[in-house]
Amino acid sequence: MLECRWELLPHGADIGVRGIGSSKEEAFEQAAVALTAVITDPNSVAAKDIVEVTCDAHDDELLLVNWLNALIYEMATRKMLFSRFEVFIDQGSLRGKAWGEAIDENKHELGVEVKGATCTELKVAQDQEGGWLAQCIVDV
């Protein structure tokens, strides 16, 4: 069984997020953890409150962009950070849950806020071993 994980990709002005998992859903969940890691250490964010989001798109790649943008919107308007995610994808429709807490500058070592997800380096794909990867550059 493939171990799911997230990575940040170096990029000149911005930063890339990458999620890796044994399913597309898991890769999307991990990409969301990477999104939090751009802003702060995900381990410092308690999974206290739940926020539900939905989005859809014609293809998996735009669905990833829309999923990340939905989370960016929730973070910005609720002034929250998220650390745990659950994603269900059914034919281009995504239902996601995000657990997190209010931003607390005493608790969270804050880096930079994310403005939006882009289509640069955008990729949602399955490798030969069946593992999934979901990545894109986010504008900060």
Next chain:
Amino acid sequence: MELSRLQRRAENEWWIAPYGKMRVPAVIYASESLMREMDEKVYEQVTNVAMLPGIVKASYAMPDAHWGYGFPIGGVAAFDAEKGGVISAGGVGFDISCGVRTLLTGLSLADISVKKQQLADALFHSIPAGVGSRGKLSLNEKEMNAMLTGGAKWAVGRGFGIREDLERVEEEGCIPAARPDEVSDRAKKRQREEMGTLGSGNHYLEVQHVAKIFDEKIAAAFEIQHGDVVLSIHCGSRGLGHQIGTEFLTRMAAAAAQYGIELPDRDLACAPIYSPVGEAYLGAMRAAINCALANRQIITHLARQAFSEIFPKAELPLLYDVSHNTCKVEEHELKGKPVRLFIHRKGATRAFGPGHPAVPEALRALGQPVLIGGTMGTASYILCGTEKGMELAFGSACHGAGRSMSRHQALRQWRGSEVVQNLAGHGILIRSRSMRGIAEEAPGAYKDVNAVVEAADRVGLARTVARLEPVICIKG
């Protein structure tokens, strides 16, 4: 960048002749050393932009160009609506109308030196900055729409600043034909608590001193002299602009397919200027420009209040306010005839030359002040638009240093507290809620702004007037 694929037309001018689907050439203005350091992706992106319908003359990249999404950051491109020209959300950027404004203080470095700490604290406490910060005013729907229509003019009307400020802002503080009704509820909601906030990342409020004057005559007209203290603000349209950028990137990707526009890169998503999506974006983007102008106007007011706590007699008149992520309708001369063009500047500053009617009357004979942001440890610059620049790239110049290192790499290389301590050793006070943010923004992670400005000056995009060095930096 591998230089063998480019044709060097002049010392700081590099051409890519049209090939494949390019409709016009691509031109990069930079010195040889900046070119060698420049990301290979700039070549690809400046070339891709040259393939878009209705592009006029050339696709340009400024000396500080780097890898963006769709357009390079530091990209300039003009489109003719009458020839099927397009408008692109990726050609403006997510932080619509991000820009720099500089205020004079009438004080010298000697005047502020004993009260530097107090001034830094007063500014830090007055200006909301950083991830998740909230502004001091919240706008209801009616006020939000009034702000999106009125820009800095709206802000002045609400008591943030003085009427004279508006003469020194591009579009006199308010871009016409903004369409608040084309701005989504989500974008407005994202902005509700973010008016008068600085944001994070490379945004800042800085107290600077004039370290060197390059052009005495223009400096005198700009009312700056060696040793003067000025205050600069770098920020944009906050959550509202980001949300508009996000939403239209997707909408335009669909529209491009509908209009049969072939996109070499999805982030180049665009729509014909004369199309429902193109017109909707124009209206929404203009509302975001007004939002950015209002935001910088409110921050100006807060900064003046903080300044007056420490220096009660100080007045802080506005030198100028520039935006470096925009698409504006301008008249330019093409083959001897005036043509109405849609000029995209993404990470590029408008730099109108002498005599241009858009330049404030008091400065018109000289040209537009061009404000170039630096990093908290290096320098910022004041330049002036030139006649030559009007021909080189539709009156445009660079916008800043540009990063040379990723945030991740910077975080591994520096500790925020060390950066703060090191800068204190150079007499620069940093105030920030985030040590991680400071490390990511360490001056060493940026390109040499001096080299960027020197190239812009040498090629003639703008003329160097003064170098500013930081004294106090409030970081998001």
